[in-house]
Amino acid sequence: MIKKYLPWLLVAAFIIIQFFQIDRTNPSYEKTKDFFANTQVPDDMKMAITNSCYDCHSHEVSYPWYTYINPVGWWVKGHVNEGIGKLNFSEWTNYTTQKKQQKLGECADRVEATEMPLLPYIIAHSDARLTEKARADLVAWFNKQATK
Ligand code: HEC
Numbered sequence: 001m002i003k004k005y006l007p008w009l010l011v012a013a014f015i016i017i018q019f020f021q022i023d024r025t026n027p028s029y030e031k032t033k034d035f036f037a038n039t040q041v042p043d044d045m046k047m048a049i050t051n052s053c054y055d056c057h058s059h060e061v062s063y064p065w066y067t068y069i070n071p072v073g074w075w076v077k078g079h080v081n082e083g084i085g086k087l088n089f090s091e092w093t094n095y096t097t098q099k100k101q102q103k104l105g106e107c108a109d110r111v112e113a114t115e116m117p118l119l120p121y122i123i124a125h126s127d128a129r130l131t132e133k134a135r136a137d138l139v140a141w142f143n144k145q146a147t148k
Pocket of ligand 1: 053
């Protein structure tokens with residue numbers, strides 16, 4: 001009995017979860033608080049950080065088409081919420097000097113360990129993938145900032 005209806009139940013469940021869409025709007029924030037507005041950042045570093053980190057660590061998140069399909073949307077939103085909670089470049093000035101340095105040091109560590117950007121993200125965004133050189137440059141730059 002259950003076996004007969006299971007595929008239909010799964011289809012129904014899939015349809016129903018589509019009605020619980022994630023919030024794809026970015027909260028408004030003061031641009032003057034952003035990391036880039038308060039730090040001297042060379043162009044290549046700025047591009048790397050924007051392309052590889054801002055989709056999870058800022059209020060400038062862009063949500064691709066597949067985030068309209070649950071449970072993918074929920075999964076992506078989970079990463080964004082968690083990422084912003086830990087490190088938010090858009091509210092950079094809210095951190096104390098000590099906290100900023102600590103976060104920058106962690107940025108260097110996480111990028112060096114190839115933990116950031118997250119693997120599923122670089123699979124979906126080939127432009128966010130860091131070459132060996134870009135990774136090394138970014139790590140060196142973050143480390144330098146962390147000790148300023
Ligand atoms: C797809 C989303 C995503 C992208 C893109 C991403 N991160 Fe993350 N990041 C996360 C999530 C989720 C966490 C929290 C879980 C964890 O610590 O692994 C996190 C945690 C961190 C932390 C730890 C902060 C703390 O205080 O614990 C640092 C540092 C960090 N990310 C730096 C970066 C940098 C630098 C980039 C770009 C090179 C980047 N991330 C790109 C999702 C992302």
